[in-house]
Amino acid sequence: MSAPTTALAPTGAREVPSRPRSGHLHQIDMVRVLAFSFVILAHVVNGVNDMADPDVAAVSMSMHFTRSAFFFLTALVLVYGYRDRPSGVFSFWRKRIGVVAVPYIVWSAIYTAINAPDATLGDFARALLQNLITGGAMYQLYFLVVTIQFYLVFPLFLAVLRAMRRWPVLTLSLAIAFQFAYDSFFSIQPAPVDGFLGEHWQVITSVLPSYLIYFVIGGVVAMHLEVVTEWMRKHFWAMLGFAGAGLIAVQINYYANIGEGMHPFTASNPLQPSLMIWCVPAVLAVYAIGVRWADRRQPGSVADKVLQGGTLRAFGIFLAHPLVLSLIYDNLLGQLIGSFGFMGATVIVYLLGVAGSVLLVELLRRTPFSTKLIGRPSAPLLSAKAKSTLRSLGGLKPTA
Incomplete structure (x- = not known):
């Protein structure tokens, strides 16, 4: 696809990149990831703490x-x-x-x-x-x-x-x-x-x-x-x-x-x-x-890749994160509150919940049921880069 053109602007005005109608609104990626991140935090706050407080x-x-x-x-x-x-x-x-x-x-x-x-x-x-x-x-x-x-x-x-x-x-x-x-x-x-x-x-x-x-x-x-x-x-x-x-x-x-x-x-x-x-x-x-x-944004930067990855997985994480949180509550919450208090437990449960949800979605993406479970096509078990690395380690020449 050709690079976006730049619309003419009056002297001294900010030049606004125009884009094809088929282009991607990158601001939406940030909105989506922020919204999903905070909704998990909201559920953790509600699940760990006393809502009567x-x-x-x-x-x-x-x-x-x-x-x-x-x-x-x-x-x-x-x-x-x-x-x-x-x-x-x-x-x-x-x-x-x-x-x-x-x-x-x-x-x-x-x-x-x-x-x-x-x-x-x-x-x-x-x-x-x-x-x-x-x-x-x-x-x-x-x-x-x-x-x-x-x-x-x-x-x-x-x-x-x-x-x-x-x-x-x-x-x-x-x-x-x-x-x-x-x-x-x-x-x-x-x-x-x-x-x-x-x-x-x-x-x-x-x-x-x-x-x-x-x-x-x-x-x-x-x-x-x-x-x-x-x-x-x-x-x-x-x-x-x-x-x-x-x-x-x-x-x-x-x-x-x-x-x-x-x-x-x-x-x-x-x-x-x-x-x-x-x-x-x-x-x-x-x-x-x-x-x-x-x-x-810097295309291809670490931050850009993280945000794109979050966008790709956001819907699946939204669907699956209560399952991960319930496992944490059933098995760890009492000990976490006893050791770190409610505030510390909230932070730890949130981090564990996000990490566990990402891991679960990654596993679901690599099943034949990915579309039905998380609305995304199935991903290969190993990426092309990982396959190439394994072949190299095994002394095999990567195939085209």
Whole structure:
């Protein structure tokens, strides 16, 4: 592929590399790896520590931006890929849904079996069906349920964004108003227990409307990607400051709610409307970090290779890391807390969880079931370089 050309810019303005439509958005790699790294940390914080502790819940709440980043990223990538070309509804569904649905079904079955090892076949089938509908087999799988819902409505979503392309501020304002009203209604305690609202409440974290604002932000950014990206370049530090101010504001609101007697679990709920004050700027700040990385990356450098490797394995790590963490909790957590305290145990479990998840994904990639397990084609057991090294060590001439 030919090298990207450089767009002409006015004298003194930053020259922005243009790229073919088939090119790769390197800032997305950074956003994806940061989001997946922090979601594992969030799960470790929740798994190691006492969530009834207000300070622990405050830390956990601050990492809710990871789910926002996931949905922002999902919409950005899809809308950017389809914004200027026609997309047949059925061809889109056929291409996209299976990539997510098959690993979702497989891992739901795995986690359902692990959680109920003594269940009869009938009980297992009923539990699996329920889990497939709600994403309840394991705590991270709601993301895939929401993603599949988004894929189902994506043709309509894209049509609306195209129609509203000239009015991005109005589009975002309407989405923010909807999200605030929706979150405010379902944050009211006590929760509804009867009828449609009661049923909706039971699966509130697994339905598309709970995260609509982040899909819309991702879609609007994609529709105006070149302008937004250049704006992020010029206002990088302002974006970080905006996110920092949002974090301070949401923490002040959280501790005010605690002071009024609200339980930490309720005060840190991901559907608290006040969380938008933090999650919206946090997601945009992460994207700004990705833009800065893309502008400064050195192709082929160690950092670039690590990030590309993380991107390649991120989906598999997301699916598999609860399995690794559960093994650590069952076999090591008590000793780690006793020896290093909760903070030390959190750090150690996180490092072990990441390393173990990467290792597990590497093993799964080298099985015939890689596509069904982690959504990636199978990799050879040994790389070409490793095979060449082994042949050399064995005195054999490498084959072409």
